Amino acid sequence: MTDAVAEPISLTRFLIEEKRAGRINPDLRLLVEVVARACKRISVAVGKGALGGVLGDAGTGNVQGEAQKKLDVIANDVLLEANAWGGHLAACASEEMDHCQPIPDAYPRGNYLLLFDPLDGSSNIDVNVGVGTIFSVLRCPEGVATVADADFLQPGTSQVAAGYCIYGPSTMLVLTIGHGTHAFTLDREQGSFVLTQKDMRVPEETKEFAINMSNQRHWEAPMQDYVRDLLAGREGPRGKDFNMRWIASMVADVHRILTRGGIFIYPWDRKDPTKAGKLRLMYEANPMSMLIEQAGGAATDGRGRILEIAPAQLHQRVPVFLGSKAEVAVATACHREHDAAQTAGPARNN
Numbered sequence: 535m536t537d538a539v540a541e542p543i544s545l546t547r548f549l550i551e552e553k554r555a556g557r558i559n560p561d562l563r564l565l566v567e568v569v570a571r572a573c574k575r576i577s578v579a580v581g582k583g584a585l586g587g588v589l590g591d592a593g594t595g596n597v598q599g600e601a602q603k604k605l606d607v608i609a610n611d612v613l614l615e616a617n618a619w620g621g622h623l624a625a626c627a628s629e630e631m632d633h634c635q636p637i638p639d640a641y642p643r644g645n646y647l648l649l650f651d652p653l654d655g656s657s658n659i660d661v662n663v664g665v666g667t668i669f670s671v672l673r674c675p676e677g678v679a680t681v682a683d684a685d686f687l688q689p690g691t692s693q694v695a696a697g698y699c700i701y702g703p704s705t706m707l708v709l710t711i712g713h714g715t716h717a718f719t720l721d722r723e724q725g726s727f728v729l730t731q732k733d734m735r736v737p738e739e740t741k742e743f744a745i746n747m748s749n750q751r752h753w754e755a756p757m758q759d760y761v762r763d764l765l766a767g768r769e770g771p772r773g774k775d776f777n778m779r780w781i782a783s784m785v786a787d788v789h790r791i792l793t794r795g796g797i798f799i800y801p802w803d804r805k806d807p808t809k810a811g812k813l814r815l816m817y818e819a820n821p822m823s824m825l826i827e828q829a830g831g832a833a834t835d836g837r838g839r840i841l842e843i844a845p846a847q848l849h850q851r852v853p854v855f856l857g858s859k860a861e862v863a864v865a866t867a868c869h870r871e872h873d874a875a876q877t878a879g880p881a882r883n884n
């Protein structure tokens with residue numbers, strides 16, 4: 535849990551103070567301001583709902599083979615356009631684009647790489663449930679003349695900033711620049727983000743888990759074991775009753791966990807064994823893991839720390855276990871013990 539701030543300040547003033555304290559440089563500060571401005575525009579588009587002609591399918595597909603919603607495309611265009619002229623970026627990469635998009639030669643170029651999931655929780659757009667934008671910032675490797683996808687393939691530990699904007703009953707920007715995780719609420723009358731939670735902390739222990747249970751039959755053995763113990767409640771080996779929540783917008787599920795704790799899980803499953811998971815490492819798992827770790831939580835792929843994964847592809851997928859530290863440790867230990875037993879024993883049973 536996190537206390538509300540005594541004297542709310544704007545995002546701009548917060549960033550100026552961080553700059554004075556030597557925690558952010560002018561270019562990164564500008565980049566965060568530009569992303570925040572773009573999120574305000576997306577918030578307006580999302581808020582129009584059925585009146586704005588923004589609901590429904592775009593009639594196109596993305597590189598992931600997923601049908602795009604109109605708002606996926608709108609949010610992607612808003613982020614690209616807002617960042618093109620800033621002078622702080624070398625290139626953008628998006629869940630919705632096949633390859634990265636370098637800043638054109640005619641435009642001022644900077645030294646950062648921006649990655650985003652422009653609209654997270656797309657399946658919730660048409661039913662008026664919270665959705666969001668997730669972003670991650672990396673440094674462009676030195677001496678790169680024309681940025682290529684390979685320049686983005688850096689582990690999550692290299693992120694210099696990460697955040698999300700949640701378009702819910704209120705619009706909130708949650709941000710880390712590597713010195714804690716902070717939440718800003720959009721004052722719609724003033725048009726500015728105001729710091730409302732400084733240094734968010736994820737409680738270490740929890741009694742709440744978030745998972746799409748309809749995939750249960752497709753999970754591997756350690757996942758089955760872990761969730762069976764949660765469901766057994768007070769009478770089971772965990773000795774306590776667990777509650778379940780699943781919004782199906784990662785942004786909204788993670789926001790709840792940052793606010794009151796819990797564990798969020800999207801494991802590998804056998805529905806499509808060629809995919810390493812559903813969620814994307816670069817646009818979803820890495821930025822969320824940095825935010826969660828900066829708030830005292832933990833994030834693994836069930837075996838190891840997500841932020842240390844060396845990416846091989848821009849659109850790489852990964853299993854995700856993140857949230858309250860002690861609970862992520864239990865889930866991860868369950869997988870590791872299973873792996874160890876498999877190595878020692880005669881045959882795999884999953």
Ligand SMILES: O=P(O)(O)OC[C@H]1O[C@](O)(COP(=O)(O)O)[C@@H](O)[C@@H]1O
Pocket residue numbers: 629651653654655656657746782783784785800812
């Ligand atoms: O449909 P499911 O299996 O519940 O999956 C929900 C998950 O998929 C996502 O919607 C994927 O994100 P996108 O909407 O950006 O593709 C996550 O936000 C969410 O956690």
Ligand SMILES: [Mg+2]
Pocket residue numbers: 651653654655784818
């Ligand atoms: Mg997403």
Ligand SMILES: [Mg+2]
Pocket residue numbers: 606629651652653654655656
């Ligand atoms: Mg998306």
